[in-house]
Amino acid sequence: MQMPPVQIGFGSVIAFVVIFGLLVFFHEMGHFLLAKRAGILCREFALGMGPKIYRFKKGETEYTLRLLPIGGMVRMAGEDPELEVLQPHMEVGVLFNKANQISHVYVTPKDIPDHATIGNVVRFDLEHDLMMTLDVQGEAKTFAVDPKTMLVIEGKEVQIAPFNRQFRGKTLWQRFLAIFAGPAANFILAFAVFVAGALFFGAPTKDAVLGQVVPDGPAYQAGLKQGDRILSVDGTPINEWNQFVGVINSSPNKKLEVKINRGGQDMVVPVQVNEQGKIMVGAGVKKEVGTALKHGYDQTIFWTKTIFTNLAQLFTGHVSVKDLSGPAGIFTMTSQMAQNGLAALFTWTALLSINLGIFNLLPIPALDGGRLVFIAIEALRGKPIDPNKEGMVHFVGFALLMMLILVVTWNDIQRLFLQ
Incomplete structure (x- = not known):
């Protein structure tokens, strides 16, 4: 299939980026909203692929814009296996919240603040029991872990994901909806765009009423005008637009007697159909x-x-x-x-x-x-x-x-x- 020649300019680039960005945004937003509704921790909402060029964090989620304007993702905790950062005997520093629960775990030694409690990891469960036992100066101490505890690794904070906040910790139905919502959002967007287009530019009607008449086309040269209602073609009564199109398409290179009503008056207009079976007119439209x-x-x-x-x-x-x-x-x-x-x-x-x-x-x-x-x-x-x-x-x-x-x-x- 040979592509039509086009003039590619800055406007074309903007149109492509905006349209594709819109499609990806709605797709990923479908995933995001249903995942959040199910209580899944969404680590990142990304538009584009490749290196991050802009980022900000709001709540639990980091929102990023990436270099290549194709694709996107919602990174859900537990959708892929979680990274195992903590290991037994590892020395870490911890901070506590007002409820005396661990709120921060500093994994990298250089990140540990002076006022942190330092100890070696004995055992931990950050998915179910939410606890951590540390060897602090030779004494084993067990602490409760806040469900939103931050692991600090090389200066970067990563929120833990208890099992009930992970994708795999949700019911089959919740996971199904979180995944299916992406494509579903694209169908909803398509419907909305079709509706918006119909409201702005009008939707074709079934009535046999002329809409746009292309200048210098057969219908224009014959004297047909926008708003003319087609009554018959060569004596055959016309009741709806598709019937009119069918008669025209089946009559290439023929001159047809088209009876119309214009402003309450009936008249017959001879129209020469071109060799493609077209007279270059569009259907009437309604903006309702x-x-x-x-x-x-x-x-x-x-x-x-x-x-x-x-x-x-x-x-x-x-x-x-x-x-x-x-x-x-x-x-x-x-x-x-x-x-x-x-x-x-x-x-x-x-x-x-x-x-x-x-x-x-x-x-x-x-x-x-x-x-x-x-x-x-x-x-x-x-x-x-x-x-x-x-x-x-x-x-x-x-x-x-x-x-x-x-x-x-x-x-x-x-x-x-x-x-």
Whole structure:
């Protein structure tokens, strides 16, 4: 498939970053909100990938903006195996809160403040019993640990995650919702964008009423105008827009007698259909809330079905991997849509959001769909899967996913620059 030539400028870059950032933000916000609702400790909410270029912390979560404007993540405690920082016999320094619970554990010797209690770790449980026993000057002392205790490692604070704050410590249903909420947020966003577009620009109606008439097109040259109501074509009564389009499309290179009503008066207008079966007109539109909501729902369902159908053709061999587009192709199409106007950009944003939602639901390790498969397997087995084994599967899946992205990016480069 040859991509249309586009002029790529600063505006195109801004449009791509804003749109893709919006899609990723809503996707990750879906994960974040349902995880927080379940009581899961969310360590990081990140937009982009690669090195961090901006960060701030609010509450328990660090919010970061990363260099590459693709992807994002919500890092939940316990989604991957927790790092084991503390070890028996390790010398640490601890501070206490007003309830005489440990509030800070200083792991790195140089970070230990002068007023800290220093001892060697005898035993500890930071997931269930929330306790720590230290050998302080030859005496074993056991202390309660605050559920929000900070481990200080090389000057950086990391909050502990008791088991009931970890992803794996939640019910199957809570984990399912936290994962599924990401793709679900993309479908909700698509619906909202379709509705917003319909309210701003109008939603096509089923009525056989002309909307935009393209200048110098066949309909324009014949004298048809926006607002004309189509009554019949060559004597065939027309009741709705799709019927009118069907008659026109099946009549390439023909001159048709189109009966219209304009301002209460009926008239017949001869129209020459072009060789593509078009007369270059659009349907009439309405800017009503009810119409916009129905349009948003219909478009979301229609494009979801269409994308799933195309995806099925990929697995059945009817569509080749060479036909797929990666970030470069998406950027090019976003540039094209930006040049076509805001209405086209709204529709494109909604389609990308649906694509992102569906893509993430694929049962591929490292994607949301792959994690949902592991949750389903756990439900069938009746016991959890070893997190280390699951982590390895997701790691391999991520590597394969990166290879796929490289392949489709190469496809984009060939289409854009080598053909």
